Amino acid sequence: MKARERRTKLIMLFMSCVLLTAVLSAVPFCMADDRKDSGKHFDKRGDRKGEGVLGGLLGGGRDKGNETTGEIVAWSLAAANLTVALSLLLKGVKQFVPLGPEAQKSLSKFNITQKKYLMRLHYILNPVILLLAILHWTLSRCKSTALPEWGLLTMCAIVVLGIVLKFKLCPKDFLRNVYKVHTQPVLFLILISMLVVGHLSMD
Numbered sequence: 046m047k048a049r050e051r052r053t054k055l056i057m058l059f060m061s062c063v064l065l066t067a068v069l070s071a072v073p074f075c076m077a078d079d080r081k082d083s084g085k086h087f088d089k090r091g092d093r094k095g096e097g098v099l100g101g102l103l104g105g106g107r108d109k110g111n112e113t114t115g116e117i118v119a120w121s122l123a124a125a126n127l128t129v130a131l132s133l134l135l136k137g138v139k140q141f142v143p144l145g146p147e148a149q150k151s152l153s154k155f156n157i158t159q160k161k162y163l164m165r166l167h168y169i170l171n172p173v174i175l176l177l178a179i180l181h182w183t184l185s186r187c188k189s190t191a192l193p194e195w196g197l198l199t200m201c202a203i204v205v206l207g208i209v210l211k212f213k214l215c216p217k218d219f220l221r222n223v224y225k226v227h228t229q230p231v232l233f234l235i236l237i238s239m240l241v242v243g244h245l246s247m248d
Contacts, residue, residue, distance in 0.1 A: 114181035115244075118174055125170035126233070128163035132156055133230060168211060175204045185247075192243025199236045203227060 135156045139149055182197055206227040209215055215223065226232065 114177060114184060118177050118181050121170055121174045121177065125167050125174060128160055128167050129230075129233070131159055131163070168207075171204050171207060175200055187247045190243050190246040192239045192246065196236055196239035196243055199232070199239065203232065203236065 135152050138144075139152055144152070178197055178200060182193060185193075187193075206223050209223055210220065210227055213220060
């Protein structure tokens, strides 16, 4: 029974790794195309949908601002979470690919090294990306779908949990549960899926 559970967990880890890597590769291209044709969407009164408060204040520059902030958020999100994708990929390779002791040792060493340097970007960029994502949402709001809003709320939750972990803002026993939720690959895949599908629905 334990062997079967372990095998199931390994399969889930590997599939999450593959999906996460694929999604991170696709995010910049999907989000960079965000509302490229938004100028064509009008309501019955002739006004553009989803202008938002800042969109209305900025006037004609709104479309360009939307695309620019979307690209910044997309590429930054991919860069900030590259270390997560690499770590999951390396763990999957170690578990499912028959490697010698030296090769496994090299992969473990590489994983530790990449985390040492890239996790700094992960800690710093993600809160900044959240602020940029909120700005992007304000400039790009659309009534056709609520998926981007749900994605933004999910991103807020993940970032808040990350801050709680980084600065240990809760009791140690509770911190373990926060860690399990924050490091759950499925949650991040759901976030990216909502953002990608939501943005494609607005085009």
